[in-house]
Each structure stands twice: as C-alpha cells, then as structure tokens.
Amino acid sequence: MDGEELTEQETALYDRQIRVWGADAQRRLSKSHVLVSGLKGTVAEFCKNIVLAGVGSLTLIDDRPVTEDALTANFLIPPDENLYSGKTLADICCDSLKEFNPMVRVSVEKGDFSNFDGDFFEKFDVVVVSCCSLTAKKTINEKCRKLSKRVAFYTVDCRDSCGELFVDLKNYTYSKKKLDETIECQIQYPSFEEAIAVPWKSLPRRMSKLYFAMRVIERFEEAEGHTPGQTSIEDLPKILKLRKEVCEAQSVNESLIPDSLLERLVAGTSEFPPVCAIIGGILGQEVIKAISGKGDPLKNFFLFDAVDGKGVIEDISNPNNGS
Amino acid sequence: MASEQQLSAIKGAKVLMVGAGGIGCELLKTLALSGFRDIHIIDMDTIEVSNLNRQFLFRQSHVGQSKAKVARDAVLRFRPHISITPYHANVKDSDFNVEFFKQFNVVLNGLDNLDARRHVNRLCLAGNVPLIESGTTGFLGQVTVHIKGKTECYECQPKPAPKSYPVCTITSTPSKFIHCIVWAKDLLFAKLFGDRNQANDLNVRSSDAANSSEQAEDVFEHRNNEDIEQYGRRIYDHVFGYNIEVALSNEETWKNRNKPKPIYSRDVLPAELNQQNGNAENKLVTDDPSSVSAMASLGLKNPQDIWSVTENSRIFLEALKLFYEKREKEIGNLTFDKDDQLAVEFVTAAANIRAASFGIPLHSLFEAKGIAGNIVHAVATTNAIIAGLIVIEAIKVLQNGTNNYRMTYCLEHPSKKMLLMPVEPFEPNKSCYVCSETPLLLEVNTHHSKLRDFVEKIVKAKLGMSFPLIMHGSSLLYEVGDDLDESMVANYAANLEKVLSELPSPVTNGTILTVEDLQQEFSCNINVKHREEFDEEKEPDGMVLSGWTQPPEKAKDIDVSIDNGNGVSTLKASQAVSVEAEEIDNIEVMSTETAAKKRKISDMSESSEISNRKVEDVDDDGDEIVMLDDDSADCIKKRRVH
Numbered sequence: 009m010d011g012e013e014l015t016e017q018e019t020a021l022y023d024r025q026i027r028v029w030g031a032d033a034q035r036r037l038s039k040s041h042v043l044v045s046g047l048k049g050t051v052a053e054f055c056k057n058i059v060l061a062g063v064g065s066l067t068l069i070d071d072r073p074v075t076e077d078a079l080t081a082n083f084l085i086p087p088d089e090n091l092y093s094g095k096t097l098a099d100i101c102c103d104s105l106k107e108f109n110p111m112v113r114v115s116v117e118k119g120d121f122s123n124f125d126g127d128f129f130e131k132f133d134v135v136v137v138s139c140c141s142l143t144a145k146k147t148i149n150e151k152c153r154k155l156s157k158r159v160a161f162y163t164v165d166c167r168d169s170c171g172e173l174f175v176d177l178k179n180y181t182y183s184k185k186k187l188d189e190t191i192e193c194q195i196q197y198p199s200f201e202e203a204i205a206v207p208w209k210s211l212p213r214r215m216s217k218l219y220f221a222m223r224v225i226e227r228f229e230e231a232e233g234h235t236p237g238q239t240s241i242e243d244l245p246k247i248l249k250l251r252k253e254v255c256e257a258q259s260v261n262e263s264l265i266p267d268s269l270l271e272r273l274v275a276g277t278s279e280f281p282p283v284c285a286i287i288g289g290i291l292g293q294e295v296i297k298a299i300s301g302k303g304d305p306l307k308n309f310f311l312f313d314a315v316d317g318k319g320v321i322e323d324i325s326n327p328n329n330g331s
Numbered sequence: 332m333a334s335e336q337q338l339s340a341i342k343g344a345k346v347l348m349v350g351a352g353g354i355g356c357e358l359l360k361t362l363a364l365s366g367f368r369d370i371h372i373i374d375m376d377t378i379e380v381s382n383l384n385r386q387f388l389f390r391q392s393h394v395g396q397s398k399a400k401v402a403r404d405a406v407l408r409f410r411p412h413i414s415i416t417p418y419h420a421n422v423k424d425s426d427f428n429v430e431f432f433k434q435f436n437v438v439l440n441g442l443d444n445l446d447a448r449r450h451v452n453r454l455c456l457a458g459n460v461p462l463i464e465s466g467t468t469g470f471l472g473q474v475t476v477h478i479k480g481k482t483e484c485y486e487c488q489p490k491p492a493p494k495s496y497p498v499c500t501i502t503s504t505p506s507k508f509i510h511c512i513v514w515a516k517d518l519l520f521a522k523l524f525g526d527r528n529q530a531n532d533l534n535v536r537s538s539d540a541a542n543s544s545e546q547a548e549d550v551f552e553h554r555n556n557e558d559i560e561q562y563g564r565r566i567y568d569h570v571f572g573y574n575i576e577v578a579l580s581n582e583e584t585w586k587n588r589n590k591p592k593p594i595y596s597r598d599v600l601p602a603e604l605n606q607q608n609g610n611a612e613n614k615l616v617t618d619d620p621s622s623v624s625a626m627a628s629l630g631l632k633n634p635q636d637i638w639s640v641t642e643n644s645r646i647f648l649e650a651l652k653l654f655y656e657k658r659e660k661e662i663g664n665l666t667f668d669k670d671d672q673l674a675v676e677f678v679t680a681a682a683n684i685r686a687a688s689f690g691i692p693l694h695s696l697f698e699a700k701g702i703a704g705n706i707v708h709a710v711a712t713t714n715a716i717i718a719g720l721i722v723i724e725a726i727k728v729l730q731n732g733t734n735n736y737r738m739t740y741c742l743e744h745p746s747k748k749m750l751l752m753p754v755e756p757f758e759p760n761k762s763c764y765v766c767s768e769t770p771l772l773l774e775v776n777t778h779h780s781k782l783r784d785f786v787e788k789i790v791k792a793k794l795g796m797s798f799p800l801i802m803h804g805s806s807l808l809y810e811v812g813d814d815l816d817e818s819m820v821a822n823y824a825a826n827l828e829k830v831l832s833e834l835p836s837p838v839t840n841g842t843i844l845t846v847e848d849l850q851q852e853f854s855c856n857i858n859v860k861h862r863e864e865f866d867e868e869k870e871p872d873g874m875v876l877s878g879w880t881q882p883p884e885k886a887k888d889i890d891v892s893i894d895n896g897n898g899v900s901t902l903k904a905s906q907a908v909s910v911e912a913e914e915i916d917n918i919e920v921m922s923t924e925t926a927a928k929k930r931k932i933s934d935m936s937e938s939s940e941i942s943n944r945k946v947e948d949v950d951d952d953g954d955e956i957v958m959l960d961d962d963s964a965d966c967i968k969k970r971r972v973h
C-alpha cells in the first residue's frame with residue numbers, strides 16, 4: 009500500500025497520532041475517501057475528527073438550508089445569518105471543515121444520493137449516513153455491498169441524550185499482533201436490513217433497550233413518511249401503539265421498551281452536544297480503524313445512553329447467515 | 332437534550348477549565364454548545380505544530396500564541412454572546428488561590444501532569460468546589476468526579492510511582508533501550524552540552540575504577556583549536572570504546588550478564604567520512620539554528636528508519652560537529668528539548684550506538700524522540716469522547732440534588748461489551764492525608780538526615796507542596812515567602828543544613844511535625860519515628876514516609892482502572908518525567924508503597940502513560956524516562972563501601 013513516504017509536513021502535524029496507529033496507517037488514511045450525509049451535530053463532530061485525522065477527501069451531502077435550529081449542536085455553523093442564509097448545511101460545513109486541515113479535500117455533493125448509482129459510491133472507502141429514512145439506509149447499504157470494492161458503511165443517529173451507531177464492513181479481514189505472532193482475523197457483517205431483521209426473541213435478554221426503542225421509532229417514521237426531525241412528543245401515543253404491535257409480532261413483552269425511554273427519544277428533538285461529541289468520537293475511531301486496517305472494529309451496533317452512561321457494543325447478527 | 336431544570340442550572344453556572352489543550356479544546360466547544368455562558372480557562376502553554384492534529388481550535392497561523400486566548404477566540408466565533416475569560420498563566424500561580432477557586436460552581440481539569448492536578452485538588456478541597464478530573468492517552472481515557480465529603484478526592488488513591496532505574500543500570504549495565512536513552516540524554520548530552528558544573532555520573536562505574544575524576548574531566552573538554560572531527564571521534568571512542576573496556580575488566584559485573592562490545596570509530600567509520608561531510612550540497616543554506624540538522628546534512632530523510640550502527644555513528648559525529656559549528660554559543664547551557672531536532676538526533680544516535688554495544692535492539696529517531704521527550708501519543712477522538720463525558724457529569728454536579736455522579740472509563744477493547752464503562756465513585760478514603768487529615772509516619776535517622784532532605788524529598792516531592800511551611804509545635808522551622816525579613820531567611824537557610832535532631836526545636840523520635848502549604852490551604856501532620864538503618868538500595872533517601880493506606884476494594888464491575896498524567900515526584904519542574912507503562916487490558920492503580928522504589932524521578936510539565944499500542948513490537952518499559960537526581964553520586968559512594 010505504501011510507496012510514498014509521508015511528507016515532512018504530515019510527519020510534523022500527525023506526529024502524536026502516528027504514535028498511536030503508526031505511519032502505515034497514516035498513509036492509508038491520507039489516501040482514503042469518505043462520504044457523509046446528514047449534517048447534524050453528531051456528524052459534524054465526526055467530520056471534524058476525520059478531517060483532523062488526515063483522510064484524503066471528505067464529501068458532504070446535505071441540501072437542507074441552514075436554519076437557526078441547526079445551530080444548536082453544530083459548531084461548524086457561524087451564527088451569522090448573513091453568512092449562512094441561502095446556503096445549504098453541506099456548503100457551510102464544508103467551509104468550516106476545510107480550515108481544520110488544509111491537507112484534506114473537503115467538497116459538497118448535491119442531490120438525493122439514495123438515487124445515485126453504484127459508480128458514485130465506488131469512489132469512496134467509507135460511507136456514513138444520518139438523518140435519513142429507513143428505506144434510504146437500506147438502499148444505500150445495498151448499493152455499497154454490491155460493489156466488489158469494500159466500502160465501509162455506517163449509520164449514526166442521536167436522539168435526546170442517546171446515540172446509536174451501526175457498522176457494516178461486509179467481509180472484513182485484518183491482521184493483528186497477539187503476543188509475538190501475527191494472526192489473521194476475519195469478521196462477517198450483516199447488512200443493516202439483515203441485522204434489524206434478526207428476531208428480537210433471539211437476542212440476549214440483557215441487551216440495550218435503546219436498540220429496540222430506536223427500531224420502533226424508525227418504523228414509525230417510515231410508516232408516517234416523517235423525516236427524523238419531524239417526529240415530536242405529539243406522536244407518542246401512536247408510537248406507543250406501534251410498540252405494542254411490534255412487540256406482539258416479535259413475541260416479546262412490551263415492557264422491553266419502557267415508556268419513559270420512548271418519551272425521551274421522541275420529545276428530544278434537538279441533539280445533546282455532549283452525546284454528539286461522544287458518538288462522533290466513537291464513530292471517528294471506527295472509521296479510522298476500518299480505513300487503516302488496524303484495531304478490532306466493533307460489530308455491529310454501538311449504543312449509548314447518557315442516563316446510565318454505558319457505551320455498549322451489541323452484536324446483532326444471525327448466526328445462521330454465517331455473520 | 333437537557334431538561335428545563337438542567338438548562339437553568341447551566342445558564343447560571345460559572346465554570347473553570349484548567350487546561351486548553353487536547354481535552355480543553357473539545358471541552359470548551361462542548362460546554363459552549365451545551366449552553367454554558369460563563370467559562371474561565373487557565374493554560375500556560377503556547378501552541379505548537381504537533382498540537383494541531385487534535386487541538387482543533389488552533390490553526391497553523393496561531394503557532395506560538397497563547398492556547399487559552401486562541402481557544403476563546405475560536406469558540407466565540409460560533410457562540411459570540413457567551414463569556415470566556417482566558418488566563419495565560421500557570422495554575423500554580425499565587426493569584427489562583429482558594430478565593431479564586433471559590434467563585435466557581437465546578438472546576439474541570441484538562442491537565443497533563445500530576446503536579447498540577449494535586450495542586451488543583453487541594454484548592455478545590457479547601458474551597459469546597461466540586462472537581463471533575465480527566466485524562467487521555469491514545470485510545471484510553473477516563474473521567475472522575477471529586478466532591479468533598481461525598482467522594483474520594485483526587486489523591487485518595489495514591490497514584491503509581493514512576494519507574495526509576497538504579498544509577499548503575501544506566502551507567503554500566505543497561506538492558507533496555509530506555510536505559511540507553513537516559514544515558515544519552517541525562518549523562519552524555521548533559522556532559523557535553525549542558526552545565527559543566529553539574530555533577531555527572533558519566534564515568535561512574537560499578538567498580539572503583541583506577542581512573543581519577545580529573546582525567547575524566549579532560550576527556551570531555553573540547554581543547555582549543557582541536558579539530559571538531561577529531562574531538563568527536565575522541566569522545567566517541569571514549570564512551571563507546573574505552574569506557575566499555577574498563578567496564579569489561581570487572582569480571583564480577585558480567586558473570587550473569589551478556590558482555591558489551593566496545594565500539595571504536597575507526598572500525599565503524601573509516602576516514603572517508605570527512606569527504607561526505609564536505610559535500611556542500613548537503614549542507615544547509617541557512618544558519619538558522621533551529622533548522623540545523625545532522626539528518627538533513629547526511630541525507631537521511633526518514634525519521635521512521637532504523638539506522639545502522641554506521642549511520643548512527645555518522646549522525647553522532649555530524650550532530651556534535653553541527654553543535655560546535657552552528658550553535659557554539661549555546662554549548663554549556665543546553666538542556667535536552669524534544670523539539671530541538673539536533674539534540675534529538677544526537678541523543679538517538681548515542682543511545683543507538685550504546686544499544687548496539689550491549690546487544691539491545693536499535694530504534695528509529697521517531698521512537699527515540701518519543702521516549703526521550705516523554706511524548707504522549709494522542710488523537711482527537713478520545714479527547715472528544717472524554718469532553719462529552721465531562722460535560723454530562725458537570726451538569727449533574729450543578730444540579731446539587733442528584734447524587735448520580737459517575738466515573739467513566741473509555742476503553743480501547745470492550746469489557747463486558749462496554750467501550751464506555753461507568754463506575755460508581757468511591758467514598759472518601761478515611762486515611763487519605765489530603766482530604767481526611769490523617770497524620771503520616773516518617774521513619775528517618777534524625778541524627779543523619781538534614782532538614783533540607785526532609786523539605787526536598789518528602790515535603791516537596793512526596794507531598795506535592797510547592798511553598799511549604801514546617802512547624803514543630805509553635806516553632807517555625809522553615810518557610811518560603813516573599814515577605815520574609817533577612818534574619819528569618821538566614822535562620823531558615825541555617826536550619827536547612829542542620830540535622831533534624833539538632834534543630835532549634837529538635838526533631839526526634841515521637842515528634843509531630845506540621846507541614847503546610849498556604850496557597851493550597853493544605854495542612855498535614857507527620858509523626859516522626861527515629862530509625863538507625865536504611866537499605867541503600869531500597870530506601871536510598873534514608874527516609875520512609877507511610878501511613879496512607881489503599882482504600883478497601885469497593886469497585887463493583889471494574890476490570891480496568893486507568894489514570895493519566897501520572898507525573899511523579901514534584902522535584903524540579905524543568906526535568907523529564909517518569910511514566911508508568913502499563914498493559915492495556917490489565918491496569919491497576921498501584922499504591923506508592925508497592926511500586927518499586929529505586930531512584931528518584933523528577934517532574935516536568937508533561938507526563939504520560941504510553942501503552943502497548945503499536946502493532947510492531949514495543950518495549951513496554953521503553954516508555955519510561957528517568958532523571959537521575961543529583962544525589963546519585965552520593966549513593967554510588969555509599970555502595971562502594973562494600
């Protein structure tokens with residue numbers, strides 16, 4: 009993979025992180041291309057992290073106009089209407105992100121990318137989606153998986169003071185050193201669709217409830233045609249009803265998903281900045297691991313709830329699929 | 332999303348951040364986004380290029396400017412209407428007294444050294460201000476909450492003592508690369524380029540060699556008109572050749588050890604070296620001292636390469652030469668600085684040649700620099716995660732009623748499926764000498780040890796006091812201050828030189844001393860117990876301080892417990908720090924009593940723990956640095972008595 013050495017400028021700038029993951033990994037990072045969509049607070053944090061890390065390029069997709077609401081958890085937006093009016097979230101974040109590391113190419117892509125074809129996604133090594141519908145998630149995930157090139161796929165969503173990450177690295181092989189020998193590791197990841205199709209009954213009882221709550225809300229939004237920002241506390245009764253249906257269908261007790269949790273997630277329309285930092289940080293680490301090929305990537309959900317403070321990895325895959 | 336109640340607590344809060352570096356930048360940003368409106372921030376540092384990979388509020392154009400000020404300006408850009416007060420100052424300054432701390436609802440530390448953390452801990456205790464501590468190294472991090480009376484204070488669990496090495500290991504029997512680095516940096520570099528008047532163990536050998544110290548002095552002195560090339564080779568041959576031969580002559584030392592091989596320049600570098608160095612194209616055009624580099628001069632471009640003995644030798648001689656040719660004025664005043672390229676090159680080369688001699692694997696400049704400069708490896712993501720966790724705890728603290736504080740550990744490898752592991756805080760340690768006023772016990776030979784020893788090694792080093800006051804009953808034995816009159820200063824100076832039992836108010840078996848630091852508003856009692864004998868190896872100071880015990884194991888689910896910024900004794904601010912290298916998966920907080928006590932270490936402004944992070948083989952202990960203290964020579968003499 010190597011060939012060119014890191015430049016003197018890169019060595020000086022990246023010194024401290026090269027000491028963490030090595031020069032090889034840094035080189036790989038500098039050749040990687042990342043696509044990101046849905047620029048809310050958490051994704052803004054992720055973008056900051058990945059730009060600082062020194063990826064080759066970062067492409068942003070978010071045609072939504074900048075609104076005052078967007079300012080709440082996104083530090084990439086200068087709170088000056090003169091500066092942001094008329095611009096899209098992607099535009100304004102692009103300008104800010106460029107400043108963090110002049111060696112990273114940051115650009116904007118416009119349009120509904122769930123309609124883009126495989127050729128488009130092939131340009132990237134990593135795709136991160138946020139604030140999009142269940143259908144869009146599945147579609148983009150499939151497009152990535154269809155490519156012969158491995159394109160790492162992530163979804164990230166934060167509601168209230170909770171956050172959820174999903175990771176799909178398809179068939180991932182990497183080597184690591186254990187004691188004195190190098191061992192080859194291989195992990196098979198299910199797609200998002202496959203993962204959420206895993207019957208709830210087969211999942212460990214002590215699992216993070218947040219996972220189930222997110223699935224109910226996801227289902228709700230899909231059914232109502234809501235964008236993630238549109239759901240609010242008024243929808244709670246409908247959501248509770250949906251919970252009942254889903255739990256019955258899954259043959260699990262409704263108490264699996266506490267009322268209070270659903271209420272929190274639905275009422276909290278803005279993100280909570282500390283959680284953005286935490287989830288954006290974890291996601292950043294995962295993407296860096298996937299690009300560099302170093303370190304055990306998480307499989308395949310990461311869930312965090314500020315109320316109990318636990319950041320948990322849940323493996324939601326069907327053993328029968330060999331994943 | 333923060334609740335109404337939380338929001339109102341946040342809006343009215345006045346917060347102090349100590350540190351505007353890796354954690355600080357992330358923290359300031361998150362605090363601002365979370366609605367905090369009155370933030371004060373203290374940081375004495377200026378911005379360096381190597382900060383920019385994670386301290387994202389800073390740009391290339393800011394290099395050299397105050398971190399606290401630039402951080403403030405950057406955050407105001409996206410939150411223009413909040414108040415951020417920067418202080419470009421050392422938190423240990425007397426301006427930051429208890430009154431200062433009391434004005435805050437909570438103090439958030441983003442420090443990188445133990446010394447400052449202890450200081451802030453004491454001020455927060457004295458002012459009864461909640462403190463949230465944190466630290467990160469690579470992918471590891473943690474956040475802890477300290478509330479007086481409710482939880483442990485930062486010092487309730489003694490922090491691990493840094494690893495130190497017996498002087499002989501450094502001077503005669505190195506077995507790890509780190510030993511070679513310490514030799515190259517604290518002995519050879521210091522001898523050649525540092526203060527000539529400083530005592531130096533460079534020629535101390537494990538046996539009483541025939542060489543008188545005067546002869547040794549001559550060797551290192553650059554004689555007038557001596558050709559630099561000649562001088563370089565002379566030094567080279569002396570330390571890598573002659574000294575090794577002398578060491579070899581003592582059979583005892585090598586009975587159970589591999590013998591080193593002497594290396595002479597004539598064998599490694601035949602005379603043609605002169606021609607290479609004469610190549611004008613390789614010479615730097617500029618005379619700018621900071622860009623002078625032996626690597627550049629010799630065309631060795633990659634700091635990640637591991638040079639051969641020959642290449643190291645070339646660098647050694649070229650670096651020495653460049654110091655004399657381009658930076659002569661500095662010779663005699665230099666101390667090692669990790670950002671001094673030429674110094675790093677010299678130390679790397681010297682350490683490598685020594686390593687080669689002793690059969691120890693060589694290291695690249697990049698690695699050597701990290702070890703010699705005690706560099707903490709750091710990434711933005713961990714700092715961001717920790718910052719988020721700090722703010723979550725801070726909000727809880729502001730809502731007084733809620734006692735659901737947590738300590739949170741950020742792990743590299745999941746434990747029980749968790750990457751972020753919350754743990755309940757512990758109750759205060761009832762025998763913590765800092766927050767529970769437990770007296771300590773000092774075993775000392777009151778007829779041999781002087782007050783000076785007590786002040787330096789116990790009060791300042793172990794107890795972390797900077798401006799101590801020592802009393803025996805109502806009698807003031809010693810104090811530091813600006814407003815003391817001459818007779819008192821003279822009195823204290825005299826006291827320092829007296830042995831304890833001969834002080835105006837004699838300190839003997841059973842005496843209780845009271846030691847205070849007025850700025851920290853911290854006071855502590857020490858029961859003195861006279862003891863005749865001390866083990867030279869294990870108790871080189873001739874004094875043993877004890878009395879605070881490890882709190883009983885209350886942790887429920889802890890598998891790992893980490894702590895960063897474990898600087899060590901607080902002797903000299905300007906010297907290198909020691910680091911406890913620990914395995915990622917099994918880290919335990921050790922009490923200072925159980926940690927190996929060998930030689931002393933000193934503290935610098937940075938300290939770190941470097942864990943086993945590279946896929947390549949990394950010498951675990953290779954990340955520890957030790958400063959030999961000035962008394963090492965005395966200890967050597969003592970040992971020779973056998």
